Amino acid sequence: MTLPGRDGTEVDALVTDRYLDQLLGGDPGGREARLDDAVRAASRRLSADLPRFHPSFRFEERLALRLAETAAAMRLPLAAGSESHVVRIPVVPGFDPLGVVPDDEPREAAPADLWRGAVRGAVAASALSLAGAAWYAWRHRPIASPMARAARAAHATRRA
């Protein structure tokens, strides 16, 4: 199947997504004939085998109580007509739970990123090559002035 403006991976990903909608919606058979067999098998295994976890009842009730206390603390100033209220929440300095926290693992390079990196590398390498060629040409340029020729000869003799 080809769709305008989409590459092969995107089309495969769309097919996988449609299959997952069916599988997770309770239809283990699925009707996506184009789906890769390995992906179909992995999807079924994860759907059947990945465990879901629940915290202990003690934790659940303790946190429910904590939330109820916090809610009550929020409600009191509201009831008294105050426009603001103070709620004590365990706060990590400089951390905003609603902000954009950067990922802590290296970002996966998208194919476009890889191309961009390769082009940048080629440009950098070409720039270095051009700079090297210019330096070499400057160092080995023909010397017109007899005085400069004499100075270079003297310098070469001293180095020898």
Place this chain on the structure above:
Amino acid sequence: MARPVFGRSGAATDAVPRLAHFDRDRPIVEAAKRDPARFDALYRRYLAQVYSYAYYELGDHHAAEDATERTFLSALANLGRFEERARPADGEGASTFRVWLFRIARNVVLNERRSMRRHPAEPLADEAAAVLADPLDVEGRTVRNEAALAAWHAVGRLPGDRRRAVVLRFVDEMSTAEIAGVLGKTEGAVRVLIHRALRSVAKDLGGR
């Protein structure tokens, strides 16, 4: 101690009134904004999902409990800042509140991971192995535990966003659109992440 729960949570099959609201949580969220005590209903609805996400990311039940607690306390304290952004295209089971809550969870978990790296304790996943092999687990038949453990390890070996996308899709049963909202990516990018993750998992599980 975390309790593994097998089988679908039923979130996708919960009775959702047709054409009533685009966001299934809207009535409770509005009630909780008026009276914070009503937040308890949201807490009970999403506790296991947030805890599961944190546990998959952190592999330690104390750390997962801490992250869960911070997530819900932050959500309650910041509920006034929540804006519903459900669109008709999101479907009738969509919840922008759940996306908002999981964005908080993602941030809290990332923060917790940094803190765990600064103060490392036991290796990740060892505890999960203990939980999954718990002989007191009512449904913990050996074969099932082995399969669950293999799946857990395969998912644990995935790189960051692929792992998160798979956990949100398979464990928390989110739609691609919801996962895109949580991870701050496009739906297309999320589809590709999950597709690539499944290929990796297939290779990983195929070899054992």
